[in-house]
Amino acid sequence: MSALKSLRVLLSQGKQYIPDLTTAVPKGFRGLPVIDSEPCEPGCSGCVDACPTAAITSAPVRLDLGRCVFCSACVEACPRGKIRFTSEPKMGATLRSDLVIGEGQEQMMQLRASAGFAKLFGRSLKLRQVSAGGCNACELELAAIANVNFDAQRFGIEWVASPRHADALVLTGPLTRTMKDAVTMAWEAMPEPRFLVAVGACAISGGLYEHAAGVDRAFLSSVGPALFVPGCPAHPLTMINAILGFLGIR
């Protein structure tokens, strides 16, 4: 009886996995923004003023994905429709400066695959996640990379329960002062070689909480992220593709 019920679940489930994660585009997703090269209205700073995280600078217009919360306030503020969000989820970068999008730029800079890390972790990468003020959106999206849809395990990418087992620390949230000690301890507990991944606007720049009273980002001035994964929250495809690019996995 229970075997039949189980079989019915299996049949209804079908195949859920996305066959090619590198080309998948989530329909309707507010992803990579593109800024047209056409000139702004003279004296207009609508997008700059509307942005809740100071992600935009003008003349020429530049947008920092490390700050962007993808709220599209800039799109609504622009009288010329210069900024639009595409559904492209690939937004990861290894250099902080590569997260700044310029006018006419249609895609991200190529992720610089790290040859050393690729050799070490290209077939097996164990991740330990730590949230330090994350709102549970990035955390849920990160957990989702291991679900039946995204199935990151196919590349040997897995979440582990202890920093002792981990190759990389995946940080979310703006880094609350009360998590400072715990984050430092988790990092120090990890065996070398190891690297840090900053996921979401909060972890990359502080995002909406950059100037919040309960935030202390000192840890990030001593340990720099090797990989940046933008979003608010970061989409599972953004995370997976960032890792695949970073480790040169095809």
Add this chain to the structure above:
Amino acid sequence: MSASALISTVDVASVSLLEPPEWRADTLRRHAEGSRILTLFGRRLSDRVLVTTAFRKPTGAIELTRALIGPDGFRALTPELPELHCFERELHEQTGVRVEGHPWLKPLRYEGQAQAAMNAYPFYALTGKEVHEVQVGPIHAGVIEPGAFRFMCHGEQVQHLEIQLGYQHRGVERMLLERAPLRLAPLVETVAGDTSVAHAWAYCAAIEALTGCALEMETEVARAVALELERVAMHLAGLSGIAADIGFLQGATSYGRLRTSAINTTLRLCGSRFGRGALRPGGIGMKLPPEVLDEVEQALQLLRRDVPIVNECFLGAETVRQRLRGIGVLSPASARALGVVGVVARASGLAIDARAQMTEGAYALAPIELQRFEEGDCWARMRVRVAELDASLGWLEQAVRAFPSWQRPLEPIGALPSRQIALAVVEGWRGEVVHCLETDDAGRLAHYKVQDPSLRNWMGLAIAMRQNEISDFPVCNKSFDSSYCGHDL
């Protein structure tokens, strides 16, 4: 005005300002007469503290009372009304007001200067033979938020669990006063990121109530569609988590993939799987053109068809019943005394759901029945979620058909009026989300109180763990499913 959220707007001048002893007696009297306390909070005004209390009367009406507490403080209400323990602790922590005779006046979330003292938390100590303590956290073994748990055990049995929170404290309430009041939506959406829609709705409804902005029914329904999709998605996530915690892997993966369908539907409507941008003061940031309507209907049909198949397998399995029944019991009496809300309250027999009794707005379109169980165990909390999931899917099917396309510009929002208070209650997937905004003489925000249901529910978990084993903790915790950041703010 937003007819689908519970709203109360009042003139500051019309709220009765009581003397502290009178306010105390009045609070006890109202409670005895059947009013439910929605919130209690305060702020410092030079050497005094202005405390606001909101009640929901048995008739459904919301009433506010206030008191100005002087340097002598006030006698705690917690001994008589344990449900106020968290509010009085928060009040003490945020304003420094003296709360005489509070039995458990421990830090709630370590705000401001107190942050430095986090490692010196005064844990309750259990002493005696064969007594031991187990500390877990703040970092846990999964991809989840941080919080610290200390189990005080005698043998295998947990005598008490003490929960230390505050690791997620960012300082949200202060930031809400530092930014332009009409542009707070992105920040509000991250108070608890898995409850973005409910918090955004409470914020929008309060702003609209203050400025007298009326919305079309179509907009109300669209907001409720986003809210119910959030509920469907998070109930599926919760069921998936419970299944994983008891090692029922088919349930874990199947509920998980169904959640993907739900959040991808939200994605189609607003560009974010978490409903970011779905609601803005004056309206919605969602669109439902005909081609998307087809996709939404297909997704709802799939959920309506497949959820019962998984339910039958999961709920019908003897092993699941054995593992969840009688575990983590929060009795109706304890639930009432602690003032828990939402799913937790309804699983312990309490009839609290802001969506019930709605005579107008989106939920009058197709009333949602309150789902209630009496047992108060992990099984009951899971059954509430299963039943609510089903009810929400049924409502969603009717709602998207009632208004089969939405695309409407935002209604203009005027300046905030001076000296007004707006309180909004929205039934998020965990329970009631309460936002209370007050303006000053110049129409600026003088206070913004945010309350996630988790504030009231965490203590329920601590009490439910008594006489259970540590190994039951993961499933108990998942069945309560409280928010860390929603509590810590």
